Amino acid sequence: MRLAPFIRTHLEQILDEWDRFARGMPPALALEQGALRDHARGMLLEIAADLESAPTAAEREDKSKGKAPLAPEVTQAELHGLSRFSEGFSVTESMAEFRALRASVLRLWGATHAESADVIRFNEAIDQVVAESLSRFTVMKDRRARLFQSLLDTSPDLNYIAEPSGALIYANPAFAAAVRLTQAELSDADFFQLAQEFIPDIAAQAREAMRSGVTFRGEMQATVALGDVRTYEYQLVPVCPPGGRCEAIAGNARDITARKVEEDRIRRRASHDLLTDLPNRGLFRERLEHEVQHAARTRLPLALLFIDLDGFKEVNDRLGHAAGDELLQQVAQRIKRRTRVTDTVARLGGDEFTVILTDVTESQHIDTIAATILGDLREPFALAAGEAGISASIGISVYPGDGATSEELVVNSDAAMYAAKSAGRNCYRFFTAAMREAPASLGKTP
Template structure:
């Protein structure tokens, strides 16, 4: 009967199996193959002769080993790896039993004699199959647990599990080493209890992961007592139960100190002048663009000073490039001392420097800064134990009077500087006056 009715039996089986959550993700082949082979294996078993003692043992799920893996064992292993729970796996066998019995009773309305014996043996075979499947399920589950534990233990990254209150319920060895705490001093505590500086923000993100059942990636800076790094990235992920409710939170830390410092160094080298430490042309242009946008939003003026050193080439030629480099470095320090912290001093290249003055409402504000710079750079520099004198020509342009875009504003200041230099150097020139008079008093 099992062999002749196997397709209708499997159709009933498939209809039930698709109501189980993990089975919904499986194709028809994955659902049916084990069931088909288990039914055929049971049919072969029913055709074989068995003693009363053998049947008694089988009814208890203790049939003698066959020397090879049964299809029930294959099924249990597959279901465990496919995410089925024990209850869901047992439910499949119940459905299989019910389907076979239903078709059996239709084929034999009156069950007696040999048919009754066969049906009894079928139940015994199903019981044995359940036992084999669950035993294999448990074996694979236990192995997975051991492997998972070994992975967690060997992981160089701190990994731990929090309950719904944010308390530690598991922490691997890397976590205890990072925290410089014994496991018993961690379990049952929260990040707040442990006094971590990032605890407040971390707890907010943990609660978000818990309620939204979604992962979260974050960063923090903290120096643990172990002294291992101070820049970290972390991942929070929910552990969901069968009803898709959060029952715990997994957290993984990764020390990214070396990578972050390397990235910061690369960014710094790309945006700062290596000789003077000032912002380079690239960073200056970015800041000028941002300041122009801010000035436009706030309706405030903005001034740009363009400077070119007078006599630098002579110093460079007479004393050498190393002396010239030291002179440029000293010039950068003096320029920085002449402006406020919120202003930007930059080196565009060679002996050209710029300053962005924020909130310079009148010409006299920019003029005062320019005169301070001219006076500061007129003082002798001590290079190789000998005084060196230079001067500076300064061009000044205002946003939005002289130009309304960053590029045009820098160009206007450059033109004003050129007028100042051709007029005798060591002086300043406003863009507007350079356009009309061609000069400005020093």
């Protein structure tokens, strides 16, 4: 029996033998048995038809080299190549299928037949099938590579791949722009040296990622065009084959400046007074607690000034709430300009303000600040609705003499403020033990 009719007669037997081999390859394990046999059956029938044709010597030579003209319609071999690419087969695995197909046919047929011409023709047909399958496989692989290249090249993220030594394998245009180099200059660049400007321990991070096989994530800041400082979220991904040493480090850096600005804005809204942009009651409490602990460690006193405006309600009633808001904003600025960067000025609400004076080495400093603030607040305020005049009453408590805790300082400075009100306003008073029974408002929860 010639080979062509043998293939048709024993088609299922050949496919059974081939199937046992093909299903042992990892990508094929997830496929249904019928899907594995479909294209192989079609290719065998096409090969049988080819064996029964009468090609010229030149056509046979081209076919043996896999260079025969492609069929006008898509062949089973091309469909096989497309299918195997989609299923995750490598070129090596796909070619191994053809070796198994060749061996399956020749092993079953060769035991009882010796038609050398048919064997030669069969090998030529197999070579052509391999070429057709590989051409489709290659086309799809090249297309996918182009698409991924386009995706990376047009991405605003900084994408990169480097050797474990640091030699750059790939960097996209966004990366080149960030490090102010051309693509040509990047070909000889060292990734770790470039990134060290922004991430001093980048090499150590990459080594740890490759050692552990775990992606490293972090944040960095970089100065880009026109001196603009941007914040990036980056990752270093070890590229390690199963059971092997890491062969590269890949990753990207994404500009998260806008997100950081929004997060800061949200945090600030939660901790600052919207009208004056001063710390609000919650942040004031945190700062005071922190400063009390600091004073306990350094043994340097701190002073808490509670400021309540005199005459604010009258201005609000006479000129309106908009004028009242404008007045509070100007009051905040006048108080703030008399304090140091290390001090805290806060607005608790309404017309109540506080000042935390830290590291007070001389008690006279407290008197000077309080008197200066009183003088500043007595000066007229130029508002859009007209001129306004107010004053202030200030109560002062000092750590540790007037309280060992933040709560005691709050209550006692509030009592001292009421003493200043009772003394005729427009003055300041230090806390004394006699004031303990005075009303308290600052210590209350808003």
